[in-house]
Amino acid sequence: MAIVAIDAGGDSTKIYDGQKVNCFPSAIGYDWRERNLKQQQGEHDFEWEYRGQKGFAGTLALSESECAESRKGDSKAHPDALLRILIALHQYTDGIEQKIVVGQPIKTHTPEEKQLIKEMVIGRHELVINGKRRSLLITRCEVAAEGVTAGLLMPSSNTIRIIDIGSGTVNFGTLLDRKFNDKGSFTLTTGMETLRFADPVAFGRQIAIRALASGWGKHDTVYLCGGGTEALQETIRAYFPNSKPIIGDPVTANVRAFFLIARKLYG
Structure with a gap:
């Protein structure tokens, strides 16, 4: 079982297990295609497949997707944030069961928005990254307030x-x-x-x-x-x-x- 924190930010996604922070660009492209020239574009090249959709993420999306974007805004209750979370868990954790804490801007840190995030995240997810299939079972997810929570470090x-x-x-x-x-x-x-x-x-x-x-x-x-x-x-x-x-x-x-x-x- 993994216990981790994930900050699925608009520019980059960070995951921390208490020992090391790993970080990758949050860009996601849904315009997957078969590439003729498959050269590594960066350290975080991700070719993903999830729920019948395929695309590029991370440095691969920035280089090869024609429609790469990183959804931003005052809520993380959306599919792009879910993909960032799942990619982070797939790449930087072991095992099936996961217990996580993620973030949400203060303005939308409401019971309703937090519940939307929990419903989106908790459960079993089948994800393929760069040809490797993993089954992830997120059993717990809590939602922290971005910014103000960082004050706990002081x-x-x-x-x-x-x-x-x-x-x-x-x-x-x-x-x-x-x-x-x-x-x-x-x-x-x-x-x-x-x-x-x-x-x-x-x-x-x-x-x-x-x-x-x-x-x-x-x-x-x-x-x-x-x-x-x-x-x-x-x-x-x-x-x-x-x-x-x-x-x-x-x-x-x-x-x-x-x-x-x-x-x-x-x-």
């Missing part, structure tokens, strides 16, 4: 603020005495890859002003995570002088925090 503090800058959303999270605070947590439904012109100064300014307008204090300690951390940290620091990247790799903060929950629930 040392205990009265107030912890998190800005999680993703490809399709930005999550603003607040922990008060290690408890999630709804009033100080929300989601901006644009991200680094959904803007036509993702100017780091303009986008960083928008993010900071949105946080200030929602009651965050200028001198709060704000931890940054997600793929946009490096590009936006200097701009955000102009508005929040005490902002800094989260401890460890900011890109993998969510999945590392999800595993803390998985270990507590299933360990």
Whole structure:
């Protein structure tokens, strides 16, 4: 039995088993074809078959699919997210039975949306990747709130603020005495890859002003995570002088925090 955390992000999918984070591009193409020239395009070339459909994923989708895309938005209750989760389990776990924790943006971290994800994920799945067939039985799935959950990685503090800058959303999270605070947590439904012109100064300014307008204090300690951390940290620091990247790799903060929950629930 495997116990893992999976962050099926719009740009990349991360899976963590408590020892190592593995990551691959989230791009998926449904336009499978028989290739005449079969050369490896990258480390994460995936040719998949699931429920009667076939396609390319990962680096193979980016190179060979004419319609490759990575679905983004404020919910992960959709088939692309399911495929990312199943590909991660197929490639980086052993055995049949799986217990997992996945993520959902704060805005849609509702009982209804979480139930949709659980119904989509829990059960038996037959999946072929690069000619290898595996049967996966997901017996448990819990859904963590993206961004704010990453605050669990930080040392205990009265107030912890998190800005999680993703490809399709930005999550603003607040922990008060290690408890999630709804009033100080929300989601901006644009991200680094959904803007036509993702100017780091303009986008960083928008993010900071949105946080200030929602009651965050200028001198709060704000931890940054997600793929946009490096590009936006200097701009955000102009508005929040005490902002800094989260401890460890900011890109993998969510999945590392999800595993803390998985270990507590299933360990």
